[in-house]
Amino acid sequence: MKPGTANQYDVAIIGGGLVGASLACALAPLGLKIALVEAVPFRASSQPSYDDRTLALSASSCQILKGLGIWPLLEGNATPIREIHVCELDRPGRVVLTPGELGLDRFGHVVEARVFGAAVTGLLPDLENLDILCPASIVSLEPGKDAARIVLENDGEPEPLEARLVVAADGAQSFVRESLGIETERHDYQQTAVICNITPEQAHRGRAFECFTPSGPFAVMPHVSGRCGLIWCVHSDHAAALLDLPEQEFLCGARERFGDMLGDFVKSGRRSSYPLRLVRAREDIRPGVVILGNAAHAIHPVGAQGFNLGLRDVAVLAEVLYDEIFAGNERHIGSMEVLQRYSQWRAPDQQGTIAQTDGLARMFANPSPLAAAVRTAGLFAYALLPPLRRQLAVKAMGFRGDIPRLALGESLLAV
């Protein structure tokens, strides 16, 4: 590829968060000239993507990250998930998923988003053909026949660039999606997730717990140094009070809600909150533009699927582009024919994952006794029937539909 001037690129990735930075790692070996545009400096405390959240990464995501060269930098700070316990608050029934039922010893790993950020952004400067434009925000996008024209704002100065393919990885409020007038499906769950690290008295032994409540899940994930990642979803009106509770009251409240599976909670870290909304783009491609990650689908964190879904977007887009380049068609990477292959491949996984998370979030918020009875019957069915549990476990591990090469542990460049 022979780009003409410094501001012409094959691919401009807008958003250098979890998904955008992963995509830069995936595309770098393809020989494309890439710009990665990120508004907030990578190490800033205000960086919205690389914060205190503990991310449960499915087995397929860990495979993808290995293929991208990111996993070796994370492995030392990743905690294997050895069991998943699911129950409903104050109702009978508990499902325990064990990877042994699938002949494995873990479902995936838990990693802190900040640790992920440090790993991936440490890798970016070494990638060939990649210009990191940070801090810089996209302020205008004009699609064109062969290339889109973009204006960035960098320290108040406008900076124009052109790209054959623009990838929107700029999160749920995506500027790219909005500037193209792409409509979204939205739902406000009226729930807010309060998250922090929490230290239990007893060892977590790799167990992840998800307890459904009418105001969303209460989840405890295994983490490094005996700590756990806590996600406590409450009705949004109650979030401020939970954030402000003195530590001892917070720890006692958490223990009361969680039960005695890990003994008392003895210490907690800084709390932060996330209002929970579904935002789903009604289109994920336009000529010369792809929308992925949270820009395409910001979903409820129940089941810990959001970044996993975005990583599968990354793996599929990288594979579709690689196959096109391998066939000698690199000039066409922004064509609708190519992008439709991406979109059609991703549709079943995105639809299935969104339907599952949205369905769970709404079903457990439904106060009717009939809905409660159906939920309990469902939990008992999963508890008693190994084939149902295995199906659930395979989905939780991120293996859905036509699996991209990277998720199978194969090299992207191996055809």
Ligand SMILES: Cc1cc2nc3c(=O)[nH]c(=O)nc-3n(C[C@H](O)[C@H](O)[C@H](O)COP(=O)(O)OP(=O)(O)OC[C@H]3O[C@@H](n4cnc5c(N)ncnc54)[C@H](O)[C@@H]3O)c2cc1C
């Ligand atoms: C409480 C909670 C817990 C979660 N737990 C899990 C989990 O366990 N497992 C899991 O898989 N997922 C989880 N998720 C979901 C996960 O956090 C998201 O799916 C993920 O952050 C999406 O990454 P992204 O890069 O698409 O978007 P973002 O993380 O929103 O990143 C977008 C990036 O784009 C940048 N940007 C925005 N606008 C511009 C602009 N105009 N110009 C340039 N740059 C711009 C931003 O600064 C940011 O860096 C959780 C979410 C929440 C809220």
